[in-house]
Each structure stands twice: as C-alpha cells, then as structure tokens.
Amino acid sequence: MKQELIQYLQKQILTTDDRLKHFTHSPAGEKYPQRFLYVKLQKYINDFLDKKSSNRMVIIPGFRGVGKTTLMAQICSEFKKKDVRVFFLSVEDLRNYFDAGINEIISAYEKIIGEYLESLKKPIIIFFDEAQTDPKWAITLKSLFERTNNVFLCVTGSSAIVLQSTPNIARRAIFEPMTPMCFGEYQMIKSKIYPTPGLKNKIRQAIYFSPTAREIYKNLSDLEGIVNSYWSNIDRNDIKKYLSYGTFPFAQIMPDEISIYNNISLLLEKIIKQDMPTLGSFNQETLGAVKRILFAIAENDVTSLTTLADKFGISRLTLANIFDVLEKAELLVKIPPHGSNMTIANKPNKYLFMSPAIRMSFFYFSGNEGTYLTRQGKLLEDSIGAHLYREFILRGDGIIRYDSAQGGADFILQIGNTKKIIIEVGLGNKDKKQVMGTMRKIKSDYGIVFSSSPLMIDKEEKIVNVPLDYYFLM
Numbered sequence: 001m002k003q004e005l006i007q008y009l010q011k012q013i014l015t016t017d018d019r020l021k022h023f024t025h026s027p028a029g030e031k032y033p034q035r036f037l038y039v040k041l042q043k044y045i046n047d048f049l050d051k052k053s054s055n056r057m058v059i060i061p062g063f064r065g066v067g068k069t070t071l072m073a074q075i076c077s078e079f080k081k082k083d084v085r086v087f088f089l090s091v092e093d094l095r096n097y098f099d100a101g102i103n104e105i106i107s108a109y110e111k112i113i114g115e116y117l118e119s120l121k122k123p124i125i126i127f128f129d130e131a132q133t134d135p136k137w138a139i140t141l142k143s144l145f146e147r148t149n150n151v152f153l154c155v156t157g158s159s160a161i162v163l164q165s166t167p168n169i170a171r172r173a174i175f176e177p178m179t180p181m182c183f184g185e186y187q188m189i190k191s192k193i194y195p196t197p198g199l200k201n202k203i204r205q206a207i208y209f210s211p212t213a214r215e216i217y218k219n220l221s222d223l224e225g226i227v228n229s230y231w232s233n234i235d236r237n238d239i240k241k242y243l244s245y246g247t248f249p250f251a252q253i254m255p256d257e258i259s260i261y262n263n264i265s266l267l268l269e270k271i272i273k274q275d276m277p278t279l280g281s282f283n284q285e286t287l288g289a290v291k292r293i294l295f296a297i298a299e300n301d302v303t304s305l306t307t308l309a310d311k312f313g314i315s316r317l318t319l320a321n322i323f324d325v326l327e328k329a330e331l332l333v334k335i336p337p338h339g340s341n342m343t344i345a346n347k348p349n350k351y352l353f354m355s356p357a358i359r360m361s362f363f364y365f366s367g368n369e370g371t372y373l374t375r376q377g378k379l380l381e382d383s384i385g386a387h388l389y390r391e392f393i394l395r396g397d398g399i400i401r402y403d404s405a406q407g408g409a410d411f412i413l414q415i416g417n418t419k420k421i422i423i424e425v426g427l428g429n430k431d432k433k434q435v436m437g438t439m440r441k442i443k444s445d446y447g448i449v450f451s452s453s454p455l456m457i458d459k460e461e462k463i464v465n466v467p468l469d470y471y472f473l474m
Helices: 002-014 016-024 037-049 068-081 091-097 102-113 137-147 167-172 183-191 199-209 213-222 224-231 237-246 249-253 257-279 284-299 305-312 316-328 356-365 369-393 433-441
Strands: 057-061 085-090 124-129 151-157 332-335 350-353 398-401 411-415 419-425 446-451 456-458 463-467
Touching: 002 016, 002 085, 002 102, 016 068, 016 085, 037 057, 037 068, 037 151, 057 068, 057 167, 068 085, 068 124, 068 151, 085 091, 091 102, 091 124, 102 137, 137 151, 137 167, 183 237, 183 249, 199 213, 199 224, 199 411, 213 224, 213 446, 213 456, 213 463, 237 257, 237 356, 237 369, 249 257, 257 284, 257 316, 257 356, 284 305, 284 316, 284 350, 284 356, 305 316, 316 332, 316 350, 332 369, 332 398, 350 356, 350 369, 356 369, 369 398, 369 411, 369 419, 419 433, 433 446, 433 463
Parallel strands: 057 151, 085 124, 124 151, 419 446, 446 463
Antiparallel strands: 332 350, 398 411, 411 419, 456 463
C-alpha cells in the first residue's frame, strides 16, 4: 500500500497547478476573489519566510462552504509562483482512497523528495485541507512542528477541529476562524466595492463600547456622512440577495438560485453524514431525521425538546445531543434564555442558523421562498445572531441570551462581567416596546434597536435606534 500511496502523492504533486486552478478559477477562467483572511495568512507566511516571526502553524477552522479550500489554494498558488516549495493536499480526499493519515503522508512525501523534512535547506509550506478527517491529526502535526523550524503548516478543518485540538497544538498554532461572509465582504466579492478603512471598527466601538446611549448616538452621528457615502454605491436589492444566499462565496459563481440551494443542501448532507459522526454517536435513523429537525427549526427557532421529541419520535436526550453537535459544528448558534438556572429550567433555547442562507434553503425547497417579506425578519435575526457570535462568543469576550417572556427582546448581550445591552431586530420600522419591556426587568446599560428607521435616540429610556445601514457595515 505504501507504494500506492507514493504513486498517488506523485500524481498529486505533478498535477498541483491544475488542482489549484480548479479551486482558484471559475470554469470560464475568471479568478475567484480573495476573502479578508487572505491578507492575514499571506503575512504569516511572509514573516515566516523572512524569519521575522516564530509562528509556523495556522489552523483555519470553519463551516463547510465558506471558502477555506479556495483561500488555501489561492495562497498556495501565490507562493508557488515565487519558487517557494509547497505541498498541497486534501486529507479528506486521500482518506477516501487509502486508510492513511497525515503521518503516512509525510513519510511518503519524504520518500518522494529523497530527504527528511528536518534536512531541508530551504523552507517549505505544507497545506493540509480538512485535516480533521485524520483522527490523529493533532498529535501528528505537533510532532512535525517540533521536528523542524523549516516547515510552515497551514491547516483547514471543519469547525469541530477546534474542539479536537490538544493543549499542545493550542500552544503552537494560531487559530484564524473563517465564518460566513459579512455584507462588506459580499460587496467586495460581488461588486468590487471595498470597505471604507477603519469604518467597521468605529461602528462596532460606538455601538458596543460607548458608555451611554447618548455617546452611541453622538458617535454614530459623526459617522453618518461616511456611511451614506458607502451606501451611495450599493444596490439596495443586494440586501435581500445577501440575506438569502450571499453569506456563501460559492453563490457568486452559481448560475441561478436552484443551483445555490442545491449546493447548500449538499453541504448540509456532508455535515450530517461526515462531521456529525465525528462529534457524537448517532445511528443512521437518527442522522436521517436531522434535516427534518432543521426544517422544524427554520419554521420556528424556539421549540421545546419535548415538542420535537413527540414530533419525530426521538428521545429528548438524543435530541439534546443532536443540537449539541450541530452547535459544535457551527451550523446552529444556540441562544439560551436569560435568567437563573432555576427560572430557565423549563424554557427552551433559541437556535439561529450560522448563515441565513441555510434557513432560506429550507423555505426554497418547501415552496415558501415566495414569502420572503414575511420571513426576512428571521433571516436578519440569523445574520445578527451570527454577527454577535463572531464578534463576542468566538473571541471569548461575551455571552448572548434572549428574553423568553412574551414580547421579550431578541438578544441580551453581556460583554465581560459588567456590561449588558438589550438588542431588538427588525427589517421594517421597528418600535422599541420589546426592548423597553426587557430593560424594565433586566438591569442594562442601554438598548439597541436595529431596524430600517433613521438614527434616533430615546434619552429617557436609554434606547438608540441604529439603522441597518450601520449594522451591515460591521
């Protein structure tokens, strides 16, 4: 089998240019645009080559379909053109052909080049795509990292790769999560309209880190001209397209919506059949019910486990495990109810989708996509939930809850140990009743209403209406 593996890798090396082009160019030969993370990864590698940094391993976890393989192929192509030795391989593809892991791959590669990696005189960049498909990936990469200073390792994997990381890997690697695209990235890729430098951070600082509602209003007012200038170049119909499917880069190269949603459906199948079994123990019958459970969540994101257990004939414990794994796979964002352990014991969690395109795909295939206007609020809530997850949960800077009372606010964001912000979301001219109701019960610093209404403040209630024009630029 070793000789077969060597021959397979020889072919992979020989066809590297063609394989890279498959990921970096459209069938028509157009270059795929680069996501924001490209520049960061490029700098890590340049610093390694210039001996400016000791960072030699970057791990890029992320949801399937967000463009990790394309990013890796783009970087690989760039450095290959600079005559840097590169080795690009999909661990997932290889394991479909051989029962071999990364350790065997490296041994076979050393046979091909005729020397051990630690003997190399020139640096090499090794790209491993979907590394988590090798159960021993973490210990193997740790060993490889310690063998030589002349190898830069770039590794992608499903979101679960973070959970599978060992403390040894965590100390040695830089983790750069790749999430579905924000609106600014979507515009950059779709229309070549680039974000205004520094604007995203100024809006984020104003909304989440101003000490008072008055300060938010003042700081956002100061940015109004710059925000309006950006939007003067944007087609407003792009908001609907973004919420419907624009969070996935691959949507830009699809000929029509049915192709996009078929792709999302295939992506969900891969998560269910390939990722879920690595994160939990489920029989085929249970895995077969996951899509139907997700559709139930798409229709109503706050549903008790008891209700779902009765509907699908699955035990509450199994359902809880399913949701736990879908959360770990970053398909769903869990928003628990606010309150003490005692008061929330019988309250259901709220589950939002990491990308609103996933919810929209269920509407599309059920024939409900025509009701976009009645469902766009849920798509926006998915978008803002994923934004809060990206900005606070992933960074370890905060927690998100929701008010489970009738008419309660969509989100209760706690930043650090002290700051609390009540947040309500709506695509129309949303009023502030829900925020006011939650603020009367929960001590908070101020309230935010993201809506289509203009920028305004209720000084007495400490509530700021933030136009969606600001939100979409964060």
